[in-house]
Amino acid sequence: MSIVRHFPILVVVVPLAGAAFTPLLALWRKKACMLFATAVILLTTVISGFLMVRVLIDGPVSYHLGGWPPPWGIEIFLDQLSAGAFVIASLSLLIIIFSKRYVEKALEENKIPVYYTLVVLNVAGMIGFVVTGDMFNLFVFMEILSLSAYALVAIGGEKIAEMASFKYLLMGAISSLCILLSIALLYSVLGTLNMRDMAVRLQELSSLTVPGVALALFMVSFFVKAAVFPLHVWLPDAHAIAPSPISAILSGLVVKTGIVGILRVLSIYRIYGGLFDLASLNFILSWVGAISIIIGAFFAFFQNDIKMMLAYSTISNIGYIILGIGLASTNGLIGSIVHVFNHALIKVTLFLCAGAIIHKTGHRNLSELRGIGRRMPLTMAAMSIGILSIVGIPPTNGFVCKWYIVLGAIQARKFFFAATLLIGALLILGYYAKIINIAYFREPEEEVTYDEAPFSMLIPIGILAASCLLLGIFAFYPLKFIRPFAEELLRPWGP
Amino acid sequence: MKRFLILISLAAFWIVLLFVVAEMPPIGDPANPTNTHVVPRYLKRGVEEAGCENIVTTIVLNYRGYDTMGEVTVIFTALCSVLAILGREKSKTSYSEVDASPVKPSVIIHTIILLILPLIIMFSLYVILHGDVSPGGGFQGGTIAAASLIVFTLVFGYLHSLNRIPVRLRTSVESSAPIAFTIVGIISFFYHRNFLTFMLPGLSSNYQHLLARGLLLFLEVGIGLGGATIFTSIFYSMKRMEQK
Amino acid sequence: MTFQKLLVNFNYVVAATLFLIGLYCVMVKSNLIKKFMGLNIMETSVFLLVVSTGWVRGGKAPIMVGVSEKASFVNPLPQALILTGIVVAVSTTALALALMIKIYERCGTLDAEKLKGME
Numbered sequence: 102m103s104i105v106r107h108f109p110i111l112v113v114v115v116p117l118a119g120a121a122f123t124p125l126l127a128l129w130r131k132k133a134c135m136l137f138a139t140a141v142i143l144l145t146t147v148i149s150g151f152l153m154v155r156v157l158i159d160g161p162v163s164y165h166l167g168g169w170p171p172p173w174g175i176e177i178f179l180d181q182l183s184a185g186a187f188v189i190a191s192l193s194l195l196i197i198i199f200s201k202r203y204v205e206k207a208l209e210e211n212k213i214p215v216y217y218t219l220v221v222l223n224v225a226g227m228i229g230f231v232v233t234g235d236m237f238n239l240f241v242f243m244e245i246l247s248l249s250a251y252a253l254v255a256i257g258g259e260k261i262a263e264m265a266s267f268k269y270l271l272m273g274a275i276s277s278l279c280i281l282l283s284i285a286l287l288y289s290v291l292g293t294l295n296m297r298d299m300a301v302r303l304q305e306l307s308s309l310t311v312p313g314v315a316l317a318l319f320m321v322s323f324f325v326k327a328a329v330f331p332l333h334v335w336l337p338d339a340h341a342i343a344p345s346p347i348s349a350i351l352s353g354l355v356v357k358t359g360i361v362g363i364l365r366v367l368s369i370y371r372i373y374g375g376l377f378d379l380a381s382l383n384f385i386l387s388w389v390g391a392i393s394i395i396i397g398a399f400f401a402f403f404q405n406d407i408k409m410m411l412a413y414s415t416i417s418n419i420g421y422i423i424l425g426i427g428l429a430s431t432n433g434l435i436g437s438i439v440h441v442f443n444h445a446l447i448k449v450t451l452f453l454c455a456g457a458i459i460h461k462t463g464h465r466n467l468s469e470l471r472g473i474g475r476r477m478p479l480t481m482a483a484m485s486i487g488i489l490s491i492v493g494i495p496p497t498n499g500f501v502c503k504w505y506i507v508l509g510a511i512q513a514r515k516f517f518f519a520a521t522l523l524i525g526a527l528l529i530l531g532y533y534a535k536i537i538n539i540a541y542f543r544e545p546e547e548e549v550t551y552d553e554a555p556f557s558m559l560i561p562i563g564i565l566a567a568s569c570l571l572l573g574i575f576a577f578y579p580l581k582f583i584r585p586f587a588e589e590l591l592r593p594w595g596p
Numbered sequence: 597m598k599r600f601l602i603l604i605s606l607a608a609f610w611i612v613l614l615f616v617v618a619e620m621p622p623i624g625d626p627a628n629p630t631n632t633h634v635v636p637r638y639l640k641r642g643v644e645e646a647g648c649e650n651i652v653t654t655i656v657l658n659y660r661g662y663d664t665m666g667e668v669t670v671i672f673t674a675l676c677s678v679l680a681i682l683g684r685e686k687s688k689t690s691y692s693e694v695d696a697s698p699v700k701p702s703v704i705i706h707t708i709i710l711l712i713l714p715l716i717i718m719f720s721l722y723v724i725l726h727g728d729v730s731p732g733g734g735f736q737g738g739t740i741a742a743a744s745l746i747v748f749t750l751v752f753g754y755l756h757s758l759n760r761i762p763v764r765l766r767t768s769v770e771s772s773a774p775i776a777f778t779i780v781g782i783i784s785f786f787y788h789r790n791f792l793t794f795m796l797p798g799l800s801s802n803y804q805h806l807l808a809r810g811l812l813l814f815l816e817v818g819i820g821l822g823g824a825t826i827f828t829s830i831f832y833s834m835k836r837m838e839q840k
Numbered sequence: 841m842t843f844q845k846l847l848v849n850f851n852y853v854v855a856a857t858l859f860l861i862g863l864y865c866v867m868v869k870s871n872l873i874k875k876f877m878g879l880n881i882m883e884t885s886v887f888l889l890v891v892s893t894g895w896v897r898g899g900k901a902p903i904m905v906g907v908s909e910k911a912s913f914v915n916p917l918p919q920a921l922i923l924t925g926i927v928v929a930v931s932t933t934a935l936a937l938a939l940m941i942k943i944y945e946r947c948g949t950l951d952a953e954k955l956k957g958m959e
Binding site: 599602603606609610613614615616617618619620622623624625626628630631634635638639642643649650651652654655656660663664666667670671673674677678681682729730731733735830833834 | 842868924938
């Protein structure tokens with residue numbers, strides 16, 4: 102019995118079953134929940150690592166559930182984009198290790214087991230979302246990850262947390278519903294729910310009204326999920342008010358599932374060369390992305406709360422990714438997909454560092470954090486590496502993907518957008534320089550009684566910061582890995 | 597003014613949707629793409645391949661069983677979310693308005709509920725167990741059972757109801773639906789088949805069908821029990837008023 | 841011609857209209873519970889649309905007990921999809937109601953305008 106053959110489904114079932122067992126474990130002993138969650142996510146990371154290596158060597162992997170071939174059954178289809186499962190699992194492992202000390206202080210004691218259950222459910226939902234090859238299954242797993250995200254924002258119990266969570270819930274529920282409507286419209290004209298089968302049958306249609314409106318609804322709904330301008334209004338409150346490890350998961354991973362959804366829809370519709378050769382869609386994507394970059398960076402500059410600043414920075418970076426997709430050139434697409442993974446890594450680093458600072462000092466505002474570079478040197482060092490990455494300075498990983506997006510803009514002869522990218526980078530440099538200035542070059546106002554963050558927080562932060570540097574130096578490998586997917590997406594449809 | 601703008605934009609959206617709807621294949625036509633591509637195999641070969649007379653249950657549990665596993669996880673996530681926000685009721689200090697009011701429920705309601713409640717629960721068990729040959733299934737029956745418990749709580753008060761189903765029992769049963777799916781799915785690993793395969797090889801044909809139906813029944817009961825307990829727990833969390 | 845097509849697809853027209861009525865409620869009403877009822881109306885309309893795609897004229901319920909195999913049946917796949925969809929809708933509503941209970945306990949009001957002022 103070779104268990105390796107079943108890894109494609111085990112990567113989803115292990116966190117799902119683990120989350121179902123956690124309340125039972127909490128009945129027996131509450132303190133064991135964190136260790137159990139860590140063990141489950143560690144197992145998931147190992148399995149997804151195996152899968153990523155297999156996709157690298159063999160190409161895309163397909164697994165038929167129940168033995169039924171698609172389109173009669175559901176299939177799990179792992180292409181290069183599904184290697185994101187490894188990124189999700191590994192980052193969540195570090196976040197759970199970080200959470201141990203943070204939630205002991207920040208949450209009530211009887212909510213700690215349900216916190217770990219919800220985090221593991223969120224991870225299961227995200228992994229199920231990126232590996233599936235069936236459209237309705239995508240919707241179901243999107244609901245799992247959305248519901249757990251809404252609850253995790255509100256778990257802190259403060260008044261503003263509940264209101265932020267409610268706004269997030271309202272916009273998220275409407276967008277999920279529009280996605281269901283689009284799936285229904287596509288099903289009524291295509292008759293199938295399997296993504297690759299849909300892509301084939303879509304090219305044989307005579308009337309383009311129904312798929313066109315479905316495409317528009319998909320785009321708008323995934324813009325809400327990915328927090329793209331002008332539908333980003335739920336993000337600053339929700340991400341800033343949530344507990345810091347949750348902000349890391351939300352900003353780093355959950356909004357990226359919106360981007361993955363957009364890429365999946367684009368690969369169904371084959372918009373580069375099939376029936377739907379839509380220059381106007383690329384136009385909208387590019388402009389919306391460019392405006393997101395500027396607006397995110399602009400608002401981030403004036404924030405005093407460190408987590409609000411990071412939340413607006415997420416909006417700005419999502420703008421980079423959308424702009425890269427809209428440029429419709431190979432380099433731009435490769436750069437933006439790799440930026441999805443890299444930005445997840447960088448944002449988790451930054452939010453965990455901010456979380457360590459808030460945990461130790463109790464202050465969130467920049468004006469109260471003067472001179473912190475001397476008090477918490479290791480944490481601030483990791484944060485500085487994160488800041489260098491997100492601005493895009495070599496040899497960090499942020500530099501590589503932004504460089505590829507700029508190359509893509511030049512390759513597509515859209516020099517205006519290349520200029521926008523560089524202006525955005527300058528603005529980002531502006532507000533992050535503010536953080537470095539305050540941390541290292543100012544004196545604290547009052548007597549300071551805090552010192553360095555505890556070990557269980559420092560180890561994840563250290564691993565993350567080191568990964569930022571390593572992925573910057575060895576940046577060639579992720580880019581080479583993603584290239585087949587990007588070329589497949591851009592390939593003109595034809596006999 | 598704002599209302600007027602919203603009305604205008606929604607009316608424009610409505611016109612777009614009407615054009616879309618006009619282009620969709622006509623309702624009721626047996627030659628639609630939805631009725632000709634995937635579905636004939638379900639209808640023709642569903643009973644012999646998958647083991648159930650009710651084709652909807654066959655699709656829900658066998659052909660697209662992975663979706664149902666996701667669905668029970670969604671309802672489990674809803675329970676965890678409600679518990680994260682509201683917290684479980686505290687058995688010593690929680691009560692509801694019925695307990696606090698000086699007026700007892702009338703004799704008529706009392707008697708009728710006591711007479712009807714066992715019938716409702718028996719009906720829900722029938723719906724769960726008979727789901728493979730008649731309309732019904734695990735989730736439908738579970739909801740009926742939860743509805744009966746909610747009626748009991750509304751009429752007789754919170755304290756009576758909480759004593760019947762203690763928290764530890766509920767916590768164990770709530771997880772039963774995802775765990776049932778995992779168990780049934782992993783059984784197929786031992787027969788070298790993919791996850792959630794019901795028709796396992798190497799057995800005689802009758803035994804194969806019997807095993808498939810047994811596994812389906814196990815799943816139905818798991819979903820029904822899990823769904824009922826989850827709804828009851830959500831209701832208990834929402835209904836409590838704490839004693840100060 | 842379009843009008844005739846709309847008459848045949850009357851279920852879809854009703855579903856589209858309900859969708860927009862629900863969207864109007866979500867956007868315009870200020871009470872949080874009414875907003876959520878609007879969302880429920882939208883969800884019901886989408887379910888109506890999906891199930892209507894499956895109807896076959898003269899078809900029977902897809903239960904193979906005592907019927908010949910040559911008879912025509914209604915499409916069972918949309919019904920299976922909607923079973924899952926209803927559960928998802930109920931879960932979202934449960935979560936939203938829990939949040940509303942908490943908000944009401946904290947702020948004493950469920951009016952969106954007043955809540956915005958309280959932030």
